[in-house]
Amino acid sequence: MLGIATSGLSRIAGLAVPIATVNRVVEELLTKGHISRGYLGLGLQPIAIPDALAKELKLTGPGGVITLSVEPNGPAERAGLMIGDILVALNGKPIQDTDDVQSVLEPGFVGKPVKATLVRGGALTEASITVGERPRRAE
Amino acid sequence: MTIPGFGEVSESLRRSTVQVQQTPGRAQGGGSGIIWSGDGLIITNAHVAHGSQAKVSLWDGSTYDASVLNRDTRRDLASLKIHASGLPAATPGNSSALRVGELVIAVGNPFGFIGALTTGVVHSLPGRQRWVAADVRLAPGNSGGPLADAQGRVIGINTMIAGGLALAVPSNAVARFLKGESGPSLGVTLQPVPLRDGAFGFLLLKVDLGSAAEAASLMIGDLLIGAASKPFASFDDLHAAVESSGETLDLQFLRGDRRATRSTAVRLRARQPEAA
Numbered sequence: 287m288l289g290i291a292t293s294g295l296s297r298i299a300g301l302a303v304p305i306a307t308v309n310r311v312v313e314e315l316l317t318k319g320h321i322s323r324g325y326l327g328l329g330l331q332p333i334a335i336p337d338a339l340a341k342e343l344k345l346t347g348p349g350g351v352i353t354l355s356v357e358p359n360g361p362a363e364r365a366g367l368m369i370g371d372i373l374v375a376l377n378g379k380p381i382q383d384t385d386d387v388q389s390v391l392e393p394g395f396v397g398k399p400v401k402a403t404l405v406r407g408g409a410l411t412e413a414s415i416t417v418g419e420r421p422r423r424a425e
Numbered sequence: 426m427t428i429p430g431f432g433e434v435s436e437s438l439r440r441s442t443v444q445v446q447q448t449p450g451r452a453q454g455g456g457s458g459i460i461w462s463g464d465g466l467i468i469t470n471a472h473v474a475h476g477s478q479a480k481v482s483l484w485d486g487s488t489y490d491a492s493v494l495n496r497d498t499r500r501d502l503a504s505l506k507i508h509a510s511g512l513p514a515a516t517p518g519n520s521s522a523l524r525v526g527e528l529v530i531a532v533g534n535p536f537g538f539i540g541a542l543t544t545g546v547v548h549s550l551p552g553r554q555r556w557v558a559a560d561v562r563l564a565p566g567n568s569g570g571p572l573a574d575a576q577g578r579v580i581g582i583n584t585m586i587a588g589g590l591a592l593a594v595p596s597n598a599v600a601r602f603l604k605g606e607s608g609p610s611l612g613v614t615l616q617p618v619p620l621r622d623g624a625f626g627f628l629l630l631k632v633d634l635g636s637a638a639e640a641a642s643l644m645i646g647d648l649l650i651g652a653a654s655k656p657f658a659s660f661d662d663l664h665a666a667v668e669s670s671g672e673t674l675d676l677q678f679l680r681g682d683r684r685a686t687r688s689t690a691v692r693l694r695a696r697q698p699e700a701a
Contacts, residue, residue: 331616333630333645352630352646354618368683369618370628370646407681408644 314393324391325420327360328353332383333372335405343410349382350374350405361418365402374410375403390417434577435530439540441515441579442532442570444482445469445505448490457533457570458505459579461603463514465489467505468599469569470584471496474503481507484540495602500594501584502602503569515571518578520557520595521671523547531561531583531591533570548590552661554669556592557581563591597671611667611691612636613643625657626650626679641691643678650686651677667693 289302314321330351340348350372356363373381376390377400390400395417402413429437445467446455456473458481460466467481474493481491489507496503527547535541545561559572563586572581572593581593614631627649632638651657652666653675667674673690680687 331630336632336645339644352628354616354628358621369620369626370648370679372646405646407646409681 310393322393322396323420324393324395325360325418326362326387326391326415327357327418328362328367328373329355330373330384330387335372335374339405339408343405345374345405346380347374347382351381351384351387361415365413365415367402367404367413367415368406370406372405373402374405376400378403391420429577431575434573434575435532435542437513438515438530438532438571438573438577438579439542440484440513442484442534442540443467444534444539445473445491445569446480446482447474447476448478448480455534456566456568457583459569459571459582460512460514461504461517461599463510463512465507465509465512466494466603467491467507468582468603469503469505470582470594471498471501471503472584473569474505479505481505483512495605497602500598500602502582502594502599504603515573515579516577517596517600518574518576518580519671520580520597521554521669523550523554523557523574523580523595525549528575529557529559529561529580530573530575530577531559531563531567531570531593532573533563533567533583535564535566537566545591550669551592552665552669554595555665556584557595558587558590558592560589561591567591595669598668610636610693611638611643613638615649615663618648620650623658624650625659625662627657627663637691637693641676641689643676643689643691644680646680648679649676650679 289304290308291302295301331354333352334349353369353371356367375381396419399414399416402415404411441460443458445458458467458469461468477493479491482488491505491507494504494506525547529545529547531543543561545559548558548560551558563583567583570583571579572583573579580596583591583593585592612633613629615627616630618626618628620626629645629647673692675690677686677688
């Protein structure tokens, strides 16, 4: 078996969920009864960082994601993040888009600290965010 | 220096006030205007001069054909030109320095009364001085005419009547309109963000190169929280503060660790024309 075919993810192409994902999900469902998803408690938007600033800070890419909102008492707020902080790397991996943030929200990261590299007030700073578990929606 | 009497001030303002009529015009209607410079520049409301031509009558009864130079419907202002010289131009005042309670005079041509004058006080400065509201008695025909202080300095252009009050476009907005500026601009892209305790902020997402904001050392990630020491409470507040300011605008903002509120004086620039 390579995966589980599904038409629920795309109307155009027949897609299959890879077996590695299936195994991980099944195992978590069996042990915890639900899938935990990582959660930072941040509202983010991609942003272009001006060339001069990117050069000065020796950033690897031209962009990052800026914090528009911080969930009160959420993982990011507990780590000291504030509106206006620009996230440029997580665990040393450059962040150019909100999709890049998703990679640290995989179930394996829940409860673990991630090192966030931020541009704050024109300077680089770091924060350690302990990835929380996304609160499950009330059924 | 002698202080002119009120009658003298009024007379001088009446001589600077003109009647503006549409051409081809109806016999009735029309509005007022104010002679802004002696070489024939007239300011009125955009809703008074809607076409490219108008007829302007001076206090002495002489009538001129006027061409409409510029209109800004957003600010309801229009500039007209007549071929004349040595006209009794009004003296513009500084509308940003106005205070509630100051004595004001309005002159216009309501209901066909030429050069009718009414007095009152500055009632309020709504929208952070986007308007000058005065409790003078206006009527149709006053539109485009001057609102002046007790010294006869024009501090607004009477534009509409709302709730029994006269609303005038501040004279500083006229000055910007005449400079060909569609309005002052910070040169930034902003994201409004609700803050705690009901406060309101604007997050800087982009600062245009060569902009007023860049010259004031504002940078992306800065959070604007107030103007002229007044915290923002709604989406409109920043826009209103920019529109009603003089050449500079004091902005309060947070940066970095947020330990202190910072302040910067932004020298506003004209909005750059945008490429279509």
